[in-house]
Amino acid sequence: AQSVTQPDIHITVSEGASLELRCNYSYGATPYLFWYVQSPGQGLQLLLKYFSGDTLVQGIKGFEAEFKRSQSSFNLRKPSVHWSDAAEYFCAVGTGNTPLVFGKGTRLSVIA
Amino acid sequence: ETGVTQSPTHLIKTRGQQVTLRCSSQSGHNTVSWYQQALGQGPQFIFQYYREEENGRGNFPPRFSGLQFPNYSSELNVNALELDDSALYLCASSLGQMNTEAFFGQGTRLTVV
Numbered sequence: 001a002q003s004v005t006q007p008d009i010h011i012t013v014s015e016g017a018s019l020e021l022r023c024n025y026s027y028g029a030t031p032y033l034f035w036y037v038q039s040p041g042q043g044l045q046l047l048l049k050y051f052s053g054d055t056l057v058q059g060i061k062g063f064e065a066e067f068k069r070s071q072s073s074f075n076l077r078k079p080s081v082h083w084s085d086a087a088e089y090f091c092a093v094g095t096g097n098t099p100l101v102f103g104k105g106t107r108l109s110v111i112a
Numbered sequence: 113e114t115g116v117t118q119s120p121t122h123l124i125k126t127r128g129q130q131v132t133l134r135c136s137s138q139s140g141h142n143t144v145s146w147y148q149q150a151l152g153q154g155p156q157f158i159f160q161y162y163r164e165e166e167n168g169r170g171n172f173p174p175r176f177s178g179l180q181f182p183n184y185s186s187e188l189n190v191n192a193l194e195l196d197d198s199a200l201y202l203c204a205s206s207l208g209q210m211n212t213e214a215f216f217g218q219g220t221r222l223t224v225v
Contacts, residue, residue: 004154036216043116043202044155044216090154099145099168100204100214102154 002027004093006103013081014111021076021106023091033074034092034100035065044090050074061085086110116205116217124223125193133188133220135203143167144186145214146178147202155202161186162208190222198224 005024013019025031032051036044048059055067065076074091088107094100117136125131137144143162147155157170161180175191184205190197200221204214 034213041221043118043218044204046213046215049213092154099157099160099170100147100155102147102156104152104154 002031002093002098002101004091004101004103006089006091006106008106009104010107010109012109012111015083016080019076019078019081019085019108021089021091021108023074023076023103025072025074025091025093027072027093027095029095031093032095033065033067034094035059035063035074035076036090036092036102037061038088038090038105040087047076047089081108081110083110083112116203116215118201118203118217118220120220121218122221122223124225127193127195127224129193130189130191131193131222133190133201133203133222135186135188135205135217137184137186137203137205138215141205141207141215142184143206143208144180144184145204145206146186146188147204148172149200149202149219150196151199158188193224195224198222 003026034049035047047063048057050057050067088105090105091103092100119134145160146158149155159169160167164180177189180186200219202219203217206214
């Protein structure tokens with residue numbers, strides 16, 4: 001069965017520092033990969049997605065992610081974090097025939 | 113273009129009661145999926161409706177049921193509420209079966225007491 005692992009439950013970074021959130025997946029086929037962000041009490045907003053092609057994907061709010069098939073990873077990065085980036089981040093996996101499977105999320109705190 | 117809207121935003125129910133949550137899909141989308149997000153967890157797939165038919169179901173009991181209407185809006189019904197049903201219920205709409213790109217509503221926070 002497919003699964004998504006986000007190894008870091010909580011990460012704290014300083015404003016202006018770089019960020020990398022890890023995501024590993026287990027899937028039998030070439031997956032569609034997604035990163036969503038959730039602010040407290042809110043729904044999910046799509047940051048970026050990978051379906052095929054270029055393995056480095058650009059998203060909104062200055063985020064990017066890189067698909068590494070050999071490592072079954074899809075890590076999210078941002079070169080300089082802003083205080084407004086503090087939120088919960090979810091990695092998700094799916095295909096055209098299966099529903100999204102989400103990781104448990106990584107909570108990002110940003111300190112001054 | 114309107115996004116995905118859910119109602120109500122918050123709800124408190126008593127154990128054993130029944131609840132109906134509503135979702136209006138994004139304009140042009142014909143598929144609605146429902147997810148349950150317990151506190152501190154990622155969303156879990158409940159079921160999906162495509163063109164008014166159930167099109168896939170997660171590991172949830174039959175007391176979780178749904179409907180999709182001709183305008184592609186949807187309802188999630190939960191009977192015989194249990195304390196563990198307390199969660200954020202998210203609706204997502206997309207174009208086509210399963211997911212290519214799903215757009216989520218803000219969710220309904222259900223508390224069962």
